[in-house]
Amino acid sequence: MSITVRPLGGSEWPAFVAVDYEAFSATYPLEMADRWREVVELDRLLTAFDGDLMVGGAGALSFEMTVPGGPIPVAGVTSVGVLPSHRRRGVLTALMTRQLHGLHEDGREAVAALYASQAGIYGRFGYGRAADTLSFRIPTHGSAFTRSAPADPALRLRVAAPADALPGLRRVYDAVRPGRPGMYARSDGFWKTEIIPDTEHDRGGMGPLRCLIAEDATGARGYALFRAKAGWNEHGVPDGEVRLLELMASDPAAYALVWRGVLDRDLCSVVHAGRRPVDDPIMHLLAEPRQLNAVWLDDLWIRLVDVDRALAARAYAAPADLVLEIEDEVCPWNAGRLRLVTGKASCEPTGAPPDLTLPVDVLGAAYLGGRPLRAAADAGLVREHRPGALRELSAAMAWDPAPWGCRVF
Numbered sequence: 059m060s061i062t063v064r065p066l067g068g069s070e071w072p073a074f075v076a077v078d079y080e081a082f083s084a085t086y087p088l089e090m091a092d093r094w095r096e097v098v099e100l101d102r103l104l105t106a107f108d109g110d111l112m113v114g115g116a117g118a119l120s121f122e123m124t125v126p127g128g129p130i131p132v133a134g135v136t137s138v139g140v141l142p143s144h145r146r147r148g149v150l151t152a153l154m155t156r157q158l159h160g161l162h163e164d165g166r167e168a169v170a171a172l173y174a175s176q177a178g179i180y181g182r183f184g185y186g187r188a189a190d191t192l193s194f195r196i197p198t199h200g201s202a203f204t205r206s207a208p209a210d211p212a213l214r215l216r217v218a219a220p221a222d223a224l225p226g227l228r229r230v231y232d233a234v235r236p237g238r239p240g241m242y243a244r245s246d247g248f249w250k251t252e253i254i255p256d257t258e259h260d261r262g263g264m265g266p267l268r269c270l271i272a273e274d275a276t277g278a279r280g281y282a283l284f285r286a287k288a289g290w291n292e293h294g295v296p297d298g299e300v301r302l303l304e305l306m307a308s309d310p311a312a313y314a315l316v317w318r319g320v321l322d323r324d325l326c327s328v329v330h331a332g333r334r335p336v337d338d339p340i341m342h343l344l345a346e347p348r349q350l351n352a353v354w355l356d357d358l359w360i361r362l363v364d365v366d367r368a369l370a371a372r373a374y375a376a377p378a379d380l381v382l383e384i385e386d387e388v389c390p391w392n393a394g395r396l397r398l399v400t401g402k403a404s405c406e407p408t409g410a411p412p413d414l415t416l417p418v419d420v421l422g423a424a425y426l427g428g429r430p431l432r433a434a435a436d437a438g439l440v441r442e443h444r445p446g447a448l449r450e451l452s453a454a455m456a457w458d459p460a461p462w463g464c465r466v467f
């Protein structure tokens with residue numbers, strides 16, 4: 059089988075959707091693909107052909123994503139799928155290789171990011187697991203806060219229609235985003251098609267999208283987007299549930315109040331909160347944090363397309379002056395030695411002997427500051443040639459707060 063990879067042609071969007079639909083065993087109504095079309099950049103879609111049959115596709119979104127120190131351009135890799143008839147014959151490999159080489163030649167973004175449908179897929183292409191999330195299942199009867207929970211009498215909760223509340227949601231989101239690695243700017247289209255929609259399919263058996271806003275005279279300071287479903291158990295005891303989709307706040311008092319609004323909803327016995335950050339302040343607010351019933355999941359995966367530019371683009375938590383020997387089979391322009399001087403934000407090729415040798419996926423995993431290099435070294439993935447070099451780089455790359463992308467793209 060000979061596979062050709064090329065950009066999507068002018069009339070090929072329906073075929074691209076059909077491949078994805080089949081690859082993902084999708085259940086959404088096909089019209090929903092039109093929603094996604096408002097977000098995808100057609101000129102950044104790649105397709106794979108077996109003869110004249112489209113058998114795979116992959117895309118990239120032009121994001122501004124926060125990394126330690128502030129936002130940078132990042133390619134958000136998305137819509138990756140291969141027809142079931144052609145799986146495990148190298149179609150994805152051809153697409154990923156072409157995409158990474160294209161990103162390098164294009165030069166707009168030194169970093170690529172994605173959400174993986176399965177955690178075992180992307181390491182071979184140099185992506186590292188850079189962020190994690192926690193999902194909580196909180197019984198509302200066990201959700202009391204500690205006595206030190208913050209409160210602000212100026213704040214009020216308001217029930218709002220999500221679409222009407224959009225300016226307030228954006229104000230809060232954009233206040234939080236620059237300080238949290240992994241969060242990315244949302245275009246109008248992204249808010250409209252990914253965050254606010256409310257079809258039967260979006261509801262997934264739950265009720266309509268609901269919105270709570272915490273605000274004062276200056277406007278919105280926090281919000282929650284969620285769905286709820288009423289129910290009673292066989293003894294007539296209220297047993298409804300809440301599915302929290304997103305909760306953001308620009309200050310601690312607003313954060314606590316929005317959470318209370320979600321947890322205190324009458325007739326609901328449990329709150330499912332998916333994809334929360336691993337340093338979610340709710341862990342400090344609950345008087346009995348075991349009631350979070352937390353489950354761990356991988357979140358964003360990061361690929362350093364151009365390691366030198368990527369390392370020079372972020373800030374560092376501690377000084378480091380090191381020679382790194384990078385291993386990278388998929389993007390050979392990265393393989394070799396770079397001298398990283400964090401104070402000068404410089405990362406240049408060098409012939410000096412290396413202090414550390416590490417594969418590009420391990421560096422990608424550490425890039426957002428949430429995955430300590432020390433742990434990767436303990437797993438045997440980093441080789442230290444100068445004693446102390448590992449500690450130096452690990453301390454420099456660590457960052458607070460923990461990375462978190464919030465919503466899948």
Ligand SMILES: CC(C)(COP(=O)(O)OP(=O)(O)OC[C@H]1O[C@@H](n2cnc3c(N)ncnc32)[C@H](O)[C@@H]1OP(=O)(O)O)[C@@H](O)C(=O)NCCC(=O)NCCS
Pocket residue numbers: 081082138139140141144145146147148149150151152173174175176178179182
């Ligand atoms: C996942 C998917 C894209 C893989 O495509 P593919 O063309 O079969 O992948 P390739 O043949 O290029 O495989 C490359 C390597 O990745 C491995 N691989 C592929 N899919 C994998 C998976 N789901 N889990 C673990 N390894 C996987 C292959 O075994 C192969 O390993 P090798 O190099 O050691 O032989 C395809 O199966 C698919 O579309 N799945 C459903 C949709 C999906 O999950 N898309 C990804 C969205 S993030």
